[in-house]
Amino acid sequence: MILASASPIGLLLGMAAALAYAIPALAAQTLGTVSARRVLLLAWGLHGLLLASSMLSEVPRFGFAPALSITVWLVLTAYVVESQLYPKLRARWALAGFGALAIVLALLFPGTPLPATSSPWLPLHWALGIAAYGMFAAAVAHGWLMTRAEAQMRHAAPGSDGGVPLLTLERLMFRFVGAGFVLLTLTLLAGALFGETLYGSSHTQWRWDHKRIFTTLSWLVFAALLLGRWLWGWRGRRAVRVLYVGAGLLLLGYVGSRFVLEVLLGRTT
Template sequence: MQTIFFIMAALLYAVCAFLPARFKTAISLGTAFGWLLHGAALGADVIVPGAVRIGFAVVLSATLWVSVAAYWLENRNFSLDGLRVLVLPCAALAVLLPAIFPGSVVPLSAKSSLFPWHIAIAILAYSSLTIAAFHAVLMALQESRLHGRQGAGKDSWLDAAIDRLPALLTMEKLLFRLIGFGFFLLSLTVLSGIVFSEQLFGIPFQWDHKTVFTLLSWALFGLLLAGRYLRGWRGKTALSFTLSGFATLLLAYVGSRFVLEVVLHRSLA
């Protein structure tokens, strides 16, 4: 049943991504219904009696599920229709991945009761910083368009979406709000992973590729927020740090799990 829900959610996301902006109500309702189907299928797929299913596809799908909710809510407060053209196509692809790459089942009997909370906070951190990365891409396109030739590409679908974005200063405020929230959650993830590693994962703290990439991403986002507060960093500097931090965070779990599960065919969580 969850496979059917995944397919239906993907179709709704795809249709809503490419509908003209004048169908605002249909886009909002379709996105909300797709999000509900996505969440129901994801919950049925992840929650196994006495265990949870974890893998790169599940984490990526859950990350985009939360990102769609963030877009939907933000779009009700600000005119962020341009974000739709990036978030929903990515969500349409990510929603199908758990059906193709199911990951592995991790029994909860040997884990601490904090383990599900650690996973949930980590996914929320991923999601907040993912939507921040989408924001950064839109801001880069928006800035490029402002400095480009007037009238060039006016009729293109993407350019029309970019034209509907709020002013760059508003986009920048939203970006740093998302980064601040995501950094707080990522800090909780890192701290709990280091301090409670043996209770959470059944093994002492280890310096592996996942830890190194996560700490590097945490340092990049922390440096960006410090630079914003102390030196007023903005513009291209802020966008570069945001995208670099996101790419590093993506490598920390999703990228490494993809290699282990798909390339090396290892099922360890």
């Protein structure tokens, strides 16, 4: 879904970013809050440079691992912004670990070359899909933070009073869900209405393949979540569980399908 490159510059940036992510992931307590935040910010910047260099490469590529890489970067972007507004937001070690893993996967599985016959609008279509992935991934991260904070409060765990309030986490989670739902809707509409323009004459009709089935199911789950929030006030663990189901289906929609094709079956289409 994104552009990837095996160039020497891309390899060096990838290794540097993965190493920078690994430091706060493995030694967050030793570094301390300020130092861990600075190293994570450095890793995020290197990760962004890696993605930018990949997009400007001569041979555009796409695949499940690059899609995961940019999704994690988008989540970290949201975290970098939010950490300025909510300094007590605690997720550095987990996000750093996911960042390192995503980059390593992207280096090992850079995806397949983008066909030269593809529409120039195809990158925009993919950008919408990737942005939807990022918004829902950010919502999942906030749902996890909310569940953890709730458990700490229930068991009176040390430090449970110093984090971001539950209502704030819940509000942020639903904002990301709403944004992701809009982007996912636009992605599905573009694929349904302009499939031939985007992918060629082989996509003149809607085909119920694994990607579309799982993506449509995830859209229905997210629609139910937003409707349940609006009509019946869904919140807390119920809302998080529904969010996890929708995110799991969405992950299977593209990343899961491409993983099976590229890694397990060794195919490109």
